[in-house]
Amino acid sequence: MKKFILFFVMNQKLNDYDSAWKDIIEVLFRDFLDFFYPEISKDIDWSKGYEFLNQELKKIFKDHKVNKKYIDELVKVFLNDGSEKWIYIHIEIQGYKEDSFNERLFIYNYRIFDKFHHEVITLAVLTDDDDDYRPDKYAVNRWGFELNMKIPIIKITDYANKIDELEKSNNPMAIVVLTVLDSFKAKDDAIKFNLKINLIRKLYKKGFDKDRINSVFKFIDWILNLSDQYELKVRDEIYKLEGESMPYVTSIERIAKNEGIVEGKKEGKKEGKKEGKKEAAINLFKEGISLDIISKCTGLPKNELEKLINKKRR
Template identity: 40%
Template sequence: MTKASTDLDNPWKDVIELYFEDFMQFFFPKIHELIDWNQPCEFLDKELQKVVRDATMKKRLVDKLVKVWLKEDNTAQLLYIHIEIQGQKDENFAQRVFIYYYRLYDRYGPNVISLAILGDTQSDWRPKRYRYSLAGFEISCTFPIIKLLDYKKKWKSLEKSTNPFSIVVRTHLKALETRDSNQKRLYWKKKLFKALYEANYSEQEILELFRFLDWVMALPEELEKRFNDFSAQHEEEKGMPYVTSIERFGIQKGILEQARKSVVDALRIRFKRVPQSLVKMLQSIEDAKLLSDLLKQAILADSIKTFKQGLENK
Protein backbone atom coordinates (compact mmCIF):
# COMPACT_ATOMS: atom_id res chain seq x y z
CA MET A 1 0.00 0.00 0.00
CA THR A 2 1.29 3.43 -0.88
CA LYS A 3 2.14 5.57 2.12
CA ALA A 4 0.11 8.68 2.67
CA SER A 5 1.93 11.71 1.30
CA THR A 6 2.27 14.81 3.43
CA ASP A 7 3.23 18.36 2.47
CA LEU A 8 3.40 20.29 5.74
CA ASP A 9 5.45 23.44 5.21
CA ASN A 10 3.51 25.09 2.35
CA PRO A 11 0.00 24.77 3.84
CA TRP A 12 1.27 26.51 6.97
CA LYS A 13 2.39 29.53 4.99
CA ASP A 14 -1.11 29.98 3.59
CA VAL A 15 -3.00 29.52 6.84
CA ILE A 16 -0.71 31.92 8.72
CA GLU A 17 -1.47 34.65 6.22
CA LEU A 18 -5.21 33.97 6.43
CA TYR A 19 -5.30 33.97 10.24
CA PHE A 20 -2.24 35.90 11.34
CA GLU A 21 -3.82 37.53 14.40
CA ASP A 22 -5.16 34.16 15.56
CA PHE A 23 -1.71 32.67 14.93
CA MET A 24 -0.01 35.21 17.18
CA GLN A 25 -2.67 34.91 19.86
CA PHE A 26 -2.45 31.12 19.88
CA PHE A 27 1.33 30.65 19.84
CA PHE A 28 2.83 33.96 21.02
CA PRO A 29 0.22 35.69 23.24
CA LYS A 30 2.72 38.09 24.85
CA ILE A 31 3.80 39.43 21.47
CA HIS A 32 0.17 39.51 20.36
CA GLU A 33 -0.58 41.93 23.20
CA LEU A 34 2.03 44.40 21.93
CA ILE A 35 0.50 44.71 18.46
CA ASP A 36 -2.11 47.27 17.45
CA TRP A 37 -4.57 45.04 15.61
CA ASN A 38 -6.59 48.04 14.46
CA GLN A 39 -3.75 48.74 12.01
CA PRO A 40 -3.31 46.57 8.89
CA CYS A 41 -0.56 43.95 8.77
CA GLU A 42 1.64 43.80 5.70
CA PHE A 43 3.18 40.58 4.39
CA LEU A 44 6.57 41.24 2.83
CA ASP A 45 7.34 37.81 1.34
CA LYS A 46 8.27 39.08 -2.14
CA GLU A 47 10.60 41.78 -0.85
CA LEU A 48 12.12 39.17 1.41
CA GLN A 49 13.47 37.09 -1.44
CA LYS A 50 16.08 39.72 -2.23
CA VAL A 51 17.05 40.18 1.41
CA VAL A 52 17.89 36.55 2.18
CA ARG A 53 19.17 35.28 -1.17
CA ASP A 54 22.32 33.27 -0.50
CA ALA A 55 23.73 30.55 -2.74
CA THR A 56 25.36 28.77 0.22
CA MET A 57 22.05 28.14 2.02
CA LYS A 58 19.85 25.17 1.09
CA LYS A 59 16.70 27.09 1.91
CA ARG A 60 16.77 30.57 0.46
CA LEU A 61 13.42 31.95 1.55
CA VAL A 62 12.17 32.92 4.97
CA ASP A 63 8.67 31.51 5.31
CA LYS A 64 6.99 34.73 6.40
CA LEU A 65 7.90 38.32 7.14
CA VAL A 66 5.12 40.50 8.50
CA LYS A 67 5.18 44.23 9.22
CA VAL A 68 2.90 45.22 12.10
CA TRP A 69 2.20 48.36 14.09
CA LEU A 70 2.73 48.37 17.83
CA LYS A 71 0.45 49.96 20.39
CA GLU A 72 1.15 53.60 21.23
CA ASP A 73 2.61 52.85 24.66
CA ASN A 74 5.59 51.05 23.06
CA THR A 75 8.79 52.94 22.26
CA ALA A 76 8.99 51.50 18.75
CA GLN A 77 6.15 51.97 16.29
CA LEU A 78 6.89 49.23 13.77
CA LEU A 79 7.81 45.59 14.27
CA TYR A 80 8.99 43.15 11.61
CA ILE A 81 8.13 39.57 12.53
CA HIS A 82 10.12 36.89 10.76
CA ILE A 83 8.49 33.45 11.04
CA GLU A 84 10.23 30.20 10.16
CA ILE A 85 8.19 27.03 9.63
CA GLN A 86 10.44 23.98 9.89
CA GLY A 87 9.03 20.54 9.14
CA GLN A 88 12.23 18.50 9.44
CA LYS A 89 15.27 18.37 11.66
CA ASP A 90 18.07 20.54 10.27
CA GLU A 91 21.37 20.90 12.10
CA ASN A 92 21.94 24.31 10.48
CA PHE A 93 18.52 25.67 11.39
CA ALA A 94 19.63 28.01 14.21
CA GLN A 95 22.43 29.36 12.04
CA ARG A 96 19.97 30.03 9.23
CA VAL A 97 17.60 31.89 11.53
CA PHE A 98 20.52 34.04 12.70
CA ILE A 99 21.71 34.75 9.14
CA TYR A 100 18.23 35.76 8.03
CA TYR A 101 17.80 37.84 11.16
CA TYR A 102 20.94 39.93 10.66
CA ARG A 103 20.12 40.47 6.99
CA LEU A 104 16.67 41.68 7.97
CA TYR A 105 18.22 43.80 10.72
CA ASP A 106 20.57 45.34 8.16
CA ARG A 107 17.60 46.30 5.99
CA TYR A 108 14.91 47.23 8.52
CA GLY A 109 16.82 48.20 11.64
CA PRO A 110 16.54 46.85 15.19
CA ASN A 111 12.78 46.28 15.24
CA VAL A 112 13.02 42.74 13.87
CA ILE A 113 12.25 39.53 15.75
CA SER A 114 12.51 35.91 14.62
CA LEU A 115 10.05 33.20 15.66
CA ALA A 116 10.09 29.49 14.81
CA ILE A 117 7.44 26.78 14.52
CA LEU A 118 8.99 23.30 14.69
CA GLY A 119 6.70 20.74 13.09
CA ASP A 120 9.10 17.79 12.93
CA THR A 121 8.89 14.38 14.63
CA GLN A 122 12.07 14.62 16.77
CA SER A 123 10.88 15.49 20.28
CA ASP A 124 14.40 16.27 21.54
CA TRP A 125 15.29 18.64 18.69
CA ARG A 126 14.65 22.16 19.95
CA PRO A 127 17.05 24.68 18.41
CA LYS A 128 16.44 28.09 19.94
CA ARG A 129 19.88 29.63 20.10
CA TYR A 130 22.80 30.31 17.78
CA ARG A 131 26.22 30.96 19.28
CA TYR A 132 29.58 31.66 17.72
CA SER A 133 32.90 32.59 19.32
CA LEU A 134 36.47 32.96 18.08
CA ALA A 135 39.55 34.67 19.50
CA GLY A 136 37.64 36.54 22.17
CA PHE A 137 34.78 37.46 19.84
CA GLU A 138 31.39 36.02 20.76
CA ILE A 139 27.86 36.42 19.46
CA SER A 140 24.62 34.82 20.61
CA CYS A 141 21.10 34.87 19.16
CA THR A 142 18.14 33.38 21.06
CA PHE A 143 14.69 33.13 19.47
CA PRO A 144 11.29 31.83 20.67
CA ILE A 145 10.27 28.41 19.38
CA ILE A 146 7.02 26.44 19.36
CA LYS A 147 7.32 22.64 19.29
CA LEU A 148 4.09 21.29 17.83
CA LEU A 149 4.67 17.82 19.31
CA ASP A 150 4.16 19.36 22.76
CA TYR A 151 0.48 19.87 21.91
CA LYS A 152 -0.12 16.11 21.92
CA LYS A 153 -0.36 16.43 25.71
CA LYS A 154 -2.86 19.29 25.32
CA TRP A 155 -5.32 17.52 23.03
CA LYS A 156 -8.36 18.08 25.25
CA SER A 157 -7.72 21.81 25.45
CA LEU A 158 -7.25 21.92 21.67
CA GLU A 159 -10.67 20.32 21.23
CA LYS A 160 -12.25 23.02 23.39
CA SER A 161 -10.52 25.96 21.71
CA THR A 162 -12.23 27.91 18.91
CA ASN A 163 -9.00 29.44 17.64
CA PRO A 164 -8.45 28.24 14.04
CA PHE A 165 -4.98 27.04 14.99
CA SER A 166 -6.42 24.50 17.39
CA ILE A 167 -7.71 22.57 14.37
CA VAL A 168 -4.55 23.36 12.38
CA VAL A 169 -2.32 21.88 15.10
CA ARG A 170 -4.51 18.79 15.49
CA THR A 171 -4.44 18.26 11.73
CA HIS A 172 -0.67 18.64 11.63
CA LEU A 173 -0.12 16.16 14.46
CA LYS A 174 -2.41 13.55 12.96
CA ALA A 175 -0.80 14.02 9.54
CA LEU A 176 2.54 13.13 11.11
CA GLU A 177 1.06 10.25 13.08
CA THR A 178 -0.65 8.66 10.05
CA ARG A 179 2.15 8.91 7.50
CA ASP A 180 2.47 5.11 7.38
CA SER A 181 -1.22 4.24 7.49
CA ASN A 182 -3.77 5.39 4.94
CA GLN A 183 -6.63 3.80 6.88
CA LYS A 184 -5.74 5.69 10.06
CA ARG A 185 -5.40 8.86 8.06
CA LEU A 186 -8.87 8.39 6.58
CA TYR A 187 -10.26 7.87 10.09
CA TRP A 188 -8.67 11.06 11.42
CA LYS A 189 -9.50 13.10 8.34
CA LYS A 190 -13.17 12.24 8.90
CA LYS A 191 -12.93 13.03 12.60
CA LEU A 192 -11.23 16.39 12.04
CA PHE A 193 -13.67 17.24 9.25
CA LYS A 194 -16.54 16.76 11.71
CA ALA A 195 -14.69 18.93 14.23
CA LEU A 196 -14.77 21.83 11.75
CA TYR A 197 -18.56 21.90 11.98
CA GLU A 198 -18.70 21.38 15.73
CA ALA A 199 -16.51 24.43 16.44
CA ASN A 200 -19.06 26.96 15.12
CA TYR A 201 -16.72 28.38 12.49
CA SER A 202 -18.18 30.55 9.75
CA GLU A 203 -18.71 29.14 6.26
CA GLN A 204 -15.59 30.95 5.02
CA GLU A 205 -13.50 29.64 7.91
CA ILE A 206 -14.71 26.08 7.31
CA LEU A 207 -13.72 26.33 3.64
CA GLU A 208 -10.29 27.79 4.39
CA LEU A 209 -9.52 25.34 7.18
CA PHE A 210 -10.75 22.45 5.07
CA ARG A 211 -8.24 23.40 2.38
CA PHE A 212 -5.50 23.03 5.01
CA LEU A 213 -6.94 19.69 6.18
CA ASP A 214 -7.33 18.38 2.64
CA TRP A 215 -3.81 19.45 1.63
CA VAL A 216 -2.02 18.11 4.70
CA MET A 217 -3.96 14.83 4.97
CA ALA A 218 -3.85 13.76 1.33
CA LEU A 219 -5.20 10.28 0.61
CA PRO A 220 -4.89 7.78 -2.26
CA GLU A 221 -7.65 8.12 -4.86
CA GLU A 222 -9.78 5.20 -3.60
CA LEU A 223 -9.77 6.42 0.01
CA GLU A 224 -10.27 10.02 -1.09
CA LYS A 225 -13.47 8.93 -2.80
CA ARG A 226 -14.63 7.32 0.45
CA PHE A 227 -13.86 10.54 2.29
CA ASN A 228 -15.76 12.61 -0.28
CA ASP A 229 -18.80 10.35 0.12
CA PHE A 230 -18.57 10.74 3.89
CA SER A 231 -18.19 14.54 3.74
CA ALA A 232 -21.16 14.88 1.37
CA GLN A 233 -23.36 12.79 3.66
CA HIS A 234 -22.23 14.68 6.76
CA GLU A 235 -22.92 18.05 5.14
CA GLU A 236 -26.33 16.88 3.99
CA GLU A 237 -27.18 15.89 7.56
CA LYS A 238 -25.96 19.25 8.84
CA GLY A 239 -27.66 21.19 6.04
CA MET A 240 -24.36 22.97 5.30
CA PRO A 241 -22.98 21.90 1.88
CA TYR A 242 -19.90 24.15 2.05
CA VAL A 243 -17.10 21.76 1.12
CA THR A 244 -19.15 19.70 -1.32
CA SER A 245 -19.66 22.80 -3.47
CA ILE A 246 -15.93 23.50 -3.40
CA GLU A 247 -15.22 19.92 -4.49
CA ARG A 248 -17.62 20.31 -7.40
CA PHE A 249 -15.83 23.51 -8.37
CA GLY A 250 -12.50 21.71 -8.17
CA ILE A 251 -13.74 18.87 -10.36
CA GLN A 252 -15.05 21.34 -12.95
CA LYS A 253 -11.76 23.24 -12.85
CA GLY A 254 -9.86 19.99 -13.41
CA ILE A 255 -12.05 19.10 -16.39
CA LEU A 256 -11.42 22.49 -17.99
CA GLU A 257 -7.66 22.29 -17.41
CA GLN A 258 -7.50 18.84 -18.99
CA ALA A 259 -9.62 19.98 -21.94
CA ARG A 260 -7.33 22.96 -22.59
CA LYS A 261 -4.28 20.70 -22.38
CA SER A 262 -5.81 18.26 -24.86
CA VAL A 263 -6.33 21.03 -27.43
CA VAL A 264 -2.75 22.29 -27.05
CA ASP A 265 -1.34 18.75 -27.23
CA ALA A 266 -3.32 18.05 -30.41
CA LEU A 267 -1.97 21.22 -32.01
CA ARG A 268 1.62 20.33 -31.05
CA ILE A 269 1.25 16.84 -32.51
CA ARG A 270 -0.11 18.30 -35.76
CA PHE A 271 2.06 21.40 -36.16
CA LYS A 272 4.98 20.92 -33.72
CA ARG A 273 5.11 24.54 -32.55
CA VAL A 274 2.19 26.39 -30.94
CA PRO A 275 2.55 30.18 -30.42
CA GLN A 276 2.41 31.23 -26.77
CA SER A 277 -0.23 33.83 -27.64
CA LEU A 278 -2.51 31.02 -28.85
CA VAL A 279 -1.85 28.96 -25.71
CA LYS A 280 -2.88 31.95 -23.58
CA MET A 281 -6.09 32.34 -25.57
CA LEU A 282 -6.95 28.68 -24.96
CA GLN A 283 -6.12 28.94 -21.25
CA SER A 284 -8.66 31.73 -20.85
CA ILE A 285 -11.58 29.62 -22.13
CA GLU A 286 -14.03 28.52 -19.42
CA ASP A 287 -16.54 26.72 -21.69
CA ALA A 288 -16.09 22.91 -21.73
CA LYS A 289 -18.33 22.51 -24.82
CA LEU A 290 -16.29 25.07 -26.77
CA LEU A 291 -13.05 23.31 -25.81
CA SER A 292 -14.50 20.02 -27.04
CA ASP A 293 -15.30 21.64 -30.41
CA LEU A 294 -11.82 23.18 -30.56
CA LEU A 295 -10.22 19.78 -29.99
CA LYS A 296 -11.96 18.47 -33.11
CA GLN A 297 -10.83 21.54 -35.05
CA ALA A 298 -7.25 21.08 -33.83
CA ILE A 299 -7.28 17.58 -35.30
CA LEU A 300 -8.83 18.66 -38.62
CA ALA A 301 -7.30 22.13 -39.23
CA ASP A 302 -4.80 22.36 -42.09
CA SER A 303 -2.67 25.00 -40.32
CA ILE A 304 -2.19 26.86 -37.04
CA LYS A 305 -3.32 30.03 -38.80
CA THR A 306 -6.62 28.46 -39.85
CA PHE A 307 -7.22 27.15 -36.33
CA LYS A 308 -6.48 30.54 -34.77
CA GLN A 309 -8.78 32.35 -37.20
CA GLY A 310 -11.56 29.93 -36.32
CA LEU A 311 -10.98 30.53 -32.62
CA GLU A 312 -11.04 34.31 -33.03
CA ASN A 313 -14.40 34.04 -34.82
CA LYS A 314 -16.00 32.10 -31.96
Protein backbone atom coordinates (compact mmCIF):
# COMPACT_ATOMS: atom_id res chain seq x y z
CA MET A 1 0.00 0.00 0.00
CA LYS A 2 1.45 3.35 -1.04
CA LYS A 3 2.01 5.81 1.79
CA PHE A 4 3.33 9.33 2.18
CA ILE A 5 4.17 11.55 5.11
CA LEU A 6 3.24 15.20 5.44
CA PHE A 7 5.96 17.05 7.33
CA PHE A 8 4.58 20.19 8.95
CA VAL A 9 6.68 22.87 10.61
CA MET A 10 5.52 25.76 12.72
CA ASN A 11 7.94 28.53 13.61
CA GLN A 12 7.06 30.34 16.86
CA LYS A 13 8.64 32.29 19.72
CA LEU A 14 10.23 30.03 22.31
CA ASN A 15 8.54 30.18 25.70
CA ASP A 16 5.80 28.19 27.43
CA TYR A 17 3.74 28.16 24.24
CA ASP A 18 4.72 24.62 23.22
CA SER A 19 1.94 22.93 25.19
CA ALA A 20 -0.61 25.37 23.80
CA TRP A 21 0.43 24.59 20.22
CA LYS A 22 0.50 20.86 20.95
CA ASP A 23 -3.02 21.05 22.32
CA ILE A 24 -4.20 23.03 19.30
CA ILE A 25 -2.83 20.39 16.91
CA GLU A 26 -4.16 17.39 18.81
CA VAL A 27 -7.61 18.80 19.56
CA LEU A 28 -8.13 20.86 16.40
CA PHE A 29 -6.29 18.72 13.87
CA ARG A 30 -9.02 18.80 11.23
CA ASP A 31 -9.75 22.49 11.84
CA PHE A 32 -6.04 23.11 11.49
CA LEU A 33 -5.78 21.47 8.08
CA ASP A 34 -9.14 22.90 6.95
CA PHE A 35 -7.84 26.39 7.68
CA PHE A 36 -4.23 26.33 6.48
CA TYR A 37 -4.21 23.49 3.95
CA PRO A 38 -7.78 22.92 2.71
CA GLU A 39 -6.68 20.97 -0.38
CA ILE A 40 -4.94 18.42 1.84
CA SER A 41 -7.95 18.23 4.16
CA LYS A 42 -10.26 17.56 1.20
CA ASP A 43 -8.19 14.49 0.28
CA ILE A 44 -8.56 12.94 3.76
CA ASP A 45 -11.38 10.54 4.61
CA TRP A 46 -12.20 11.98 8.03
CA SER A 47 -14.91 9.36 8.64
CA LYS A 48 -12.13 6.79 9.21
CA GLY A 49 -10.49 8.91 11.90
CA TYR A 50 -6.76 9.47 12.39
CA GLU A 51 -4.07 8.35 14.80
CA PHE A 52 -1.22 10.23 16.47
CA LEU A 53 1.95 8.10 16.44
CA ASN A 54 4.16 9.87 18.96
CA GLN A 55 6.16 6.77 19.83
CA GLU A 56 7.32 6.48 16.22
CA LEU A 57 8.72 10.01 16.42
CA LYS A 58 10.88 9.06 19.37
CA LYS A 59 12.44 6.32 17.28
CA ILE A 60 13.22 8.79 14.49
CA PHE A 61 14.88 11.49 16.56
CA LYS A 62 16.31 9.63 19.54
CA ASP A 63 19.84 9.74 18.09
CA HIS A 64 19.52 13.10 16.37
CA LYS A 65 21.66 15.69 18.14
CA VAL A 66 19.65 18.91 18.02
CA ASN A 67 18.67 21.57 20.51
CA LYS A 68 15.14 20.31 21.10
CA LYS A 69 12.81 23.29 20.81
CA TYR A 70 10.05 21.58 18.93
CA ILE A 71 6.73 19.84 19.32
CA ASP A 72 6.51 16.76 17.16
CA GLU A 73 3.41 14.90 16.03
CA LEU A 74 3.11 11.99 13.63
CA VAL A 75 -0.43 11.46 12.40
CA LYS A 76 -1.77 8.55 10.36
CA VAL A 77 -4.78 9.36 8.18
CA PHE A 78 -6.76 7.67 5.41
CA LEU A 79 -7.48 9.25 2.04
CA ASN A 80 -10.73 9.34 0.13
CA ASP A 81 -9.28 6.89 -2.42
CA GLY A 82 -8.95 4.28 0.33
CA SER A 83 -5.16 4.39 0.69
CA GLU A 84 -3.40 4.91 4.01
CA LYS A 85 -1.22 8.00 4.37
CA TRP A 86 0.92 9.35 7.16
CA ILE A 87 1.13 13.03 8.01
CA TYR A 88 4.15 14.21 9.95
CA ILE A 89 3.56 17.46 11.79
CA HIS A 90 6.59 19.21 13.21
CA ILE A 91 5.93 22.40 15.16
CA GLU A 92 8.93 24.60 15.74
CA ILE A 93 8.94 26.86 18.77
CA GLN A 94 11.22 29.73 17.86
CA GLY A 95 10.63 33.20 16.47
CA TYR A 96 13.94 34.24 15.02
CA LYS A 97 15.67 33.83 11.68
CA GLU A 98 17.70 30.66 11.31
CA ASP A 99 20.14 30.39 8.42
CA SER A 100 19.99 26.60 8.44
CA PHE A 101 16.20 26.37 8.73
CA ASN A 102 15.52 24.90 5.27
CA GLU A 103 18.59 22.65 5.45
CA ARG A 104 17.36 21.26 8.75
CA LEU A 105 13.92 20.65 7.27
CA PHE A 106 15.54 18.71 4.46
CA ILE A 107 17.46 16.61 7.01
CA TYR A 108 14.28 15.90 8.99
CA ASN A 109 12.40 15.12 5.80
CA TYR A 110 15.06 12.59 4.81
CA ARG A 111 15.25 11.04 8.30
CA ILE A 112 11.53 10.36 8.20
CA PHE A 113 11.83 8.87 4.71
CA ASP A 114 14.81 6.79 5.80
CA LYS A 115 12.82 5.42 8.73
CA PHE A 116 9.57 4.60 6.94
CA HIS A 117 10.50 4.57 3.23
CA HIS A 118 7.34 6.47 2.36
CA GLU A 119 6.87 9.67 0.41
CA VAL A 120 7.35 12.68 2.73
CA ILE A 121 5.60 16.03 2.25
CA THR A 122 7.00 18.93 4.29
CA LEU A 123 4.88 21.98 5.12
CA ALA A 124 5.66 25.01 7.27
CA VAL A 125 3.65 27.65 9.12
CA LEU A 126 5.83 30.55 10.28
CA THR A 127 4.53 32.72 13.12
CA ASP A 128 7.38 35.23 13.40
CA ASP A 129 6.70 38.87 12.51
CA ASP A 130 9.36 39.28 9.79
CA ASP A 131 7.51 39.48 6.47
CA ASP A 132 10.70 38.90 4.49
CA TYR A 133 11.64 35.67 6.27
CA ARG A 134 10.28 32.91 4.02
CA PRO A 135 12.73 29.97 3.90
CA ASP A 136 10.72 27.86 1.50
CA LYS A 137 13.47 26.26 -0.63
CA TYR A 138 16.42 23.94 -0.22
CA ALA A 139 18.53 23.20 -3.30
CA VAL A 140 21.84 21.64 -4.33
CA ASN A 141 22.90 22.12 -7.96
CA ARG A 142 26.43 21.21 -9.03
CA TRP A 143 28.10 19.23 -11.85
CA GLY A 144 24.79 18.07 -13.21
CA PHE A 145 23.47 16.94 -9.82
CA GLU A 146 20.21 18.61 -8.82
CA LEU A 147 18.28 18.41 -5.57
CA ASN A 148 15.38 20.79 -5.03
CA MET A 149 12.92 20.95 -2.15
CA LYS A 150 10.05 23.48 -2.23
CA ILE A 151 8.12 23.91 1.03
CA PRO A 152 4.53 25.22 0.90
CA ILE A 153 4.82 27.91 3.58
CA ILE A 154 2.00 29.63 5.44
CA LYS A 155 3.04 32.98 6.90
CA ILE A 156 0.85 34.25 9.75
CA THR A 157 1.69 37.89 8.96
CA ASP A 158 -0.01 37.43 5.58
CA TYR A 159 -3.32 37.36 7.46
CA ALA A 160 -2.81 40.86 8.85
CA ASN A 161 -4.76 42.34 5.93
CA LYS A 162 -7.53 39.73 6.26
CA ILE A 163 -8.88 40.68 9.69
CA ASP A 164 -12.51 40.95 8.52
CA GLU A 165 -12.24 37.50 6.98
CA LEU A 166 -10.77 36.09 10.20
CA GLU A 167 -13.50 37.74 12.30
CA LYS A 168 -16.24 36.14 10.17
CA SER A 169 -14.65 32.68 10.03
CA ASN A 170 -16.27 29.85 11.99
CA ASN A 171 -13.01 27.91 12.12
CA PRO A 172 -11.40 28.19 15.60
CA MET A 173 -7.99 28.48 13.94
CA ALA A 174 -9.01 31.99 12.85
CA ILE A 175 -8.99 33.06 16.51
CA VAL A 176 -5.62 31.34 16.95
CA VAL A 177 -4.26 33.44 14.06
CA LEU A 178 -5.83 36.62 15.51
CA THR A 179 -4.12 35.80 18.82
CA VAL A 180 -0.69 35.54 17.17
CA LEU A 181 -1.27 38.80 15.27
CA ASP A 182 -2.40 40.53 18.47
CA SER A 183 0.71 39.31 20.26
CA PHE A 184 2.78 41.46 17.88
CA LYS A 185 0.94 44.57 19.15
CA ALA A 186 1.03 43.67 22.83
CA LYS A 187 3.79 45.84 24.28
CA ASP A 188 2.58 46.00 27.89
CA ASP A 189 0.06 44.34 30.19
CA ALA A 190 -2.60 47.04 29.76
CA ILE A 191 -2.66 46.52 25.99
CA LYS A 192 -2.45 42.73 26.33
CA PHE A 193 -5.34 42.75 28.81
CA ASN A 194 -7.69 44.50 26.37
CA LEU A 195 -6.58 42.28 23.47
CA LYS A 196 -7.02 39.15 25.56
CA ILE A 197 -10.52 40.08 26.74
CA ASN A 198 -11.62 40.91 23.19
CA LEU A 199 -10.32 37.57 21.89
CA ILE A 200 -12.06 35.63 24.66
CA ARG A 201 -15.34 37.41 23.92
CA LYS A 202 -14.99 36.52 20.24
CA LEU A 203 -14.30 32.92 21.22
CA TYR A 204 -17.46 32.72 23.34
CA LYS A 205 -19.66 34.26 20.66
CA LYS A 206 -18.67 31.60 18.10
CA GLY A 207 -20.51 28.87 20.01
CA PHE A 208 -17.77 26.24 19.70
CA ASP A 209 -17.93 22.99 21.65
CA LYS A 210 -16.17 22.61 24.99
CA ASP A 211 -12.98 21.03 23.61
CA ARG A 212 -12.51 23.78 21.05
CA ILE A 213 -13.20 26.53 23.60
CA ASN A 214 -10.79 25.01 26.11
CA SER A 215 -8.03 24.52 23.54
CA VAL A 216 -8.27 28.01 22.03
CA PHE A 217 -8.68 29.59 25.46
CA LYS A 218 -5.51 27.87 26.61
CA PHE A 219 -3.73 29.18 23.53
CA ILE A 220 -4.91 32.77 24.13
CA ASP A 221 -4.05 32.47 27.81
CA TRP A 222 -0.46 31.40 27.17
CA ILE A 223 0.32 33.57 24.15
CA LEU A 224 -0.99 36.72 25.86
CA ASN A 225 0.44 35.92 29.27
CA LEU A 226 -0.14 38.63 31.88
CA SER A 227 1.00 39.50 35.38
CA ASP A 228 -1.03 37.96 38.20
CA GLN A 229 -2.87 41.24 38.80
CA TYR A 230 -4.13 41.41 35.23
CA GLU A 231 -4.75 37.67 34.94
CA LEU A 232 -7.13 37.80 37.86
CA LYS A 233 -8.98 40.67 36.21
CA VAL A 234 -9.25 38.52 33.10
CA ARG A 235 -10.74 35.73 35.23
CA ASP A 236 -13.17 38.26 36.67
CA GLU A 237 -14.32 39.22 33.18
CA ILE A 238 -14.70 35.57 32.22
CA TYR A 239 -16.76 34.95 35.32
CA LYS A 240 -19.12 37.73 34.24
CA LEU A 241 -19.42 36.10 30.82
CA GLU A 242 -20.12 32.59 32.05
CA GLY A 243 -21.06 32.76 35.71
CA GLU A 244 -20.08 29.66 37.62
CA SER A 245 -18.65 27.86 34.58
CA MET A 246 -14.98 28.64 34.05
CA PRO A 247 -13.67 27.42 30.67
CA TYR A 248 -10.03 27.02 31.63
CA VAL A 249 -8.15 27.57 34.86
CA THR A 250 -4.56 27.87 33.63
CA SER A 251 -3.93 31.33 35.04
CA ILE A 252 -5.93 30.84 38.23
CA GLU A 253 -3.96 27.71 39.07
CA ARG A 254 -0.69 29.53 38.41
CA ILE A 255 -1.68 32.49 40.57
CA ALA A 256 -2.94 30.28 43.37
CA LYS A 257 0.34 28.39 43.22
CA ASN A 258 2.26 31.65 43.51
CA GLU A 259 0.25 32.48 46.62
CA GLY A 260 1.08 29.08 48.10
CA ILE A 261 -2.56 28.00 48.04
CA VAL A 262 -2.22 24.99 45.74
CA GLU A 263 0.81 23.58 47.50
CA GLY A 264 -0.85 24.11 50.84
CA LYS A 265 -3.93 22.19 49.85
CA LYS A 266 -1.90 19.27 48.53
CA GLU A 267 0.99 19.11 50.95
CA GLY A 268 -0.16 20.96 54.08
CA LYS A 269 2.49 23.67 53.81
CA LYS A 270 2.23 26.67 56.09
CA GLU A 271 1.24 29.01 53.24
CA GLY A 272 -1.73 26.84 52.46
CA LYS A 273 -3.19 26.85 55.94
CA LYS A 274 -6.31 28.85 56.57
CA GLU A 275 -4.54 31.98 57.78
CA GLY A 276 -2.40 31.97 54.66
CA LYS A 277 -5.51 31.67 52.52
CA LYS A 278 -7.12 34.57 54.33
CA GLU A 279 -4.06 36.74 53.77
CA ALA A 280 -4.05 35.82 50.09
CA ALA A 281 -7.77 36.62 49.87
CA ILE A 282 -7.18 40.10 51.31
CA ASN A 283 -4.40 40.75 48.81
CA LEU A 284 -6.56 39.63 45.90
CA PHE A 285 -9.46 41.78 47.07
CA LYS A 286 -7.17 44.82 47.22
CA GLU A 287 -6.37 44.20 43.55
CA GLY A 288 -10.06 44.61 42.73
CA ILE A 289 -10.82 40.92 42.23
CA SER A 290 -14.41 39.81 42.90
CA LEU A 291 -15.26 37.62 45.88
CA ASP A 292 -16.54 34.91 43.53
CA ILE A 293 -13.14 34.59 41.90
CA ILE A 294 -11.32 34.83 45.24
CA SER A 295 -13.49 32.03 46.57
CA LYS A 296 -12.55 29.85 43.59
CA CYS A 297 -8.86 30.59 44.10
CA THR A 298 -8.72 30.06 47.85
CA GLY A 299 -11.48 27.57 48.48
CA LEU A 300 -12.85 29.83 51.23
CA PRO A 301 -16.68 30.20 51.32
CA LYS A 302 -17.99 33.51 50.01
CA ASN A 303 -19.82 34.36 53.26
CA GLU A 304 -16.59 33.83 55.19
CA LEU A 305 -14.75 36.13 52.78
CA GLU A 306 -17.40 38.83 53.24
CA LYS A 307 -16.93 38.69 57.01
CA LEU A 308 -13.15 38.81 56.58
CA ILE A 309 -13.31 41.86 54.28
CA ASN A 310 -15.75 43.70 56.55
CA LYS A 311 -13.53 43.01 59.55
CA LYS A 312 -10.49 44.44 57.75
CA ARG A 313 -12.43 47.56 56.82
CA ARG A 314 -13.16 48.46 60.46
